[in-house]
Amino acid sequence: MDLVVGRVVKSHGIRGELVVDVRTDEPELRFARGSVLRGRLPRGGGERGFTVTAAREHSGRLLVSLEGVAGRDAADALRGTLFLIDSSEVEPSDDPDEFYDHELEGVPVQLTDGTEVGVVESVLHMPGGELLSVRTPDRREVLIPFVRQIVPTVTRELIVIDPPEGLLDPDSADGAQ
Template identity: 75%
Template sequence: MDLVVGRVVKSHGIRGELVVDVRTDDPEARFAQDVSLRGRLPKGGGEKTFTVTAARQHAGRLLLSLAEVSDRTAADALRGTLFLIDSADVESGDDPDEFYDHELEGLPVSTVQGDEVGTVSSVLHLPGGEVLTVRTPDDREVLIPFVRQIVPVVTRERIEVDPPDGLLDPEA
């Protein structure tokens, strides 16, 4: 499974630097000089490997230089490119309360009373916090705020929720 570690937002300057939206907790390692990055090009353009020549912070964002990108035109063409790694290359931490999205996706979800809710299909990272997207057995999508009051039990095998009234009700 692929994990996104960054997304090209736009070009910066005339020398082909890229503004990258970082989606990793270890940008210093993922975007270090001479690291190879696998990029999924926008609009079904396939994949391409890039080599980092420099990375620096500027105004709170990561600016990235790649060996394969030498000018603004080439950088503009990469807008929307996703930089990917294989999930097998990511180690889970020792903290039992920390999970990567891919570790939660596919887990069964039930209520604390034992009623089946569905399966986690994705984790949304919204300004207000994380939200679990759960696909129910009747193929509905339920959004569950990923907070301890509503999601008191998370293990590597299952998730239990204690939803407030109406959260799981399709009529609410």
């Protein structure tokens, strides 16, 4: 299973540096000089390998230089590229309150009274916070804000939610997708 460790936001400057939105707790390892990254190119462009030649922090993001990416045009062509690693390369967290996205995919979700809600399909990282994309038994997608007030219990075996009224209602604009 693939894990996203970064996404190219845009180019930076004229030398081909990339502004990367980091999605890993270990950017110093994943984006170290000489690291080989697997990149999924945007718009169905396939995958290719990239070797990191330099990385530095800049304004809360990472600026990354890659071998063979020289100039603004080459960097702009990579906008939207996802940098991936295989989940087998990641050790599970020892902290019971920390989870990698892939550890929650496939976990059953139920209400506090035990009623089945569905199964987590993915964790979405949005500007306002994380959402659990849950597939219900009737195949609807429900987006659950991944906050303690709504998701009080999370384990790798079961997620218990206490949603506000209407969140799971298929007729609600906020509860059904």
